[in-house]
Amino acid sequence: MTIVTCDRMWNAAITEPHPVTVRPMSRLADTGLFLREFVKDPLHTAAVAPSSPTLAAAMTGPLPAAGEPVVVELGPGTGAFTEAIQRHTGGRCRHIAVELHPGWAELLRERHPGVDVVLGDVRDLATILADRGVTSVDAVVSGLPWVAYVPSPGGRPLHTVITDVLAPTGVFTQFAYTWTRWAPPARRQLADLRAHFADVVISRPVWRNLPPAVVYEARKPQPTSRT
Numbered sequence: 600m601t602i603v604t605c606d607r608m609w610n611a612a613i614t615e616p617h618p619v620t621v622r623p624m625s626r627l628a629d630t631g632l633f634l635r636e637f638v639k640d641p642l643h644t645a646a647v648a649p650s651s652p653t654l655a656a657a658m659t660g661p662l663p664a665a666g667e668p669v670v671v672e673l674g675p676g677t678g679a680f681t682e683a684i685q686r687h688t689g690g691r692c693r694h695i696a697v698e699l700h701p702g703w704a705e706l707l708r709e710r711h712p713g714v715d716v717v718l719g720d721v722r723d724l725a726t727i728l729a730d731r732g733v734t735s736v737d738a739v740v741s742g743l744p745w746v747a748y749v750p751s752p753g754g755r756p757l758h759t760v761i762t763d764v765l766a767p768t769g770v771f772t773q774f775a776y777t778w779t780r781w782a783p784p785a786r787r788q789l790a791d792l793r794a795h796f797a798d799v800v801i802s803r804p805v806w807r808n809l810p811p812a813v814v815y816e817a818r819k820p821q822p823t824s825r826t
């Protein structure tokens with residue numbers, strides 16, 4: 600079975616929406632992929648199943664639904680949030696998704712031909728955006744694990760790259776599993792978020808997710824390079 604959606608290819612030359620065929624997500628099959636990858640690389644995979652549609656809705660609800668926003672997705676995995684971003688924006692966003700896992704990047708390209716899927720490390724985000732001429736982003740949706748926030752030696756912390764490119768009215772969302780929220784790396788991640796955004800709201804737990812999670816919704820970025 601195929602699903603036809605109305606993704607819009609972001610291309611200056613193409614301005615009208617066009618239909619694309621998307622290989623449908625199967626949560627069961629994707630959970631199998633996650634379990635296998637979790638056994639191989641628990642630190643980067645960081646989950647035993649893709650996020651649920653309920654968590655995806657909570658992560659993407661704060662995004663602008665009107666206009667043609669620029670959305671950057673970090674760690675899209677098998678596309679739980681990718682799908683939700685496309686639906687929320689009616690396929691009208693410029694959507695750049697950065698994924699480390701080659702197989703998942705390829706799967707995402709197949710499922711969402713209208714999304715600019717970058718096979719790469721978020722630690723290279725500044726270059727990835729500069730290469731595309733992106734200087735202002737309306738929303739960043741992150742499914743990243745803690746480890747992805749550790750900068751490479753001499754590299755810039757990811758939060759500063761994000762706040763430097765996020766529009767003053769922009770929003771950043773990140774989830775955290777409720778049962779590991781009090782572990783030191785998770786506390787550091789939240790403290791870091793509060794240091795880089797003037798406004799951080801924590802959602803109620805989303806119980807319909809394996810495991811349950813909360814969403815951090817961060818606004819009013821405090822950029823280091825723009826004053």
Ligand SMILES: C[S@@+](CC[C@H](N)C(=O)[O-])C[C@H]1O[C@@H](n2cnc3c(N)ncnc32)[C@H](O)[C@@H]1O
Binds near residue numbers: 645650697698722747
């Ligand atoms: C917890 S999974 C979340 C996947 C998906 N967003 C979801 O919620 O179902 C973390 C994802 O981040 C990706 N990832 C981890 N480190 C990364 C990095 N440094 N750069 C890009 N992606 C990374 C992993 O490959 C994986 O797809």
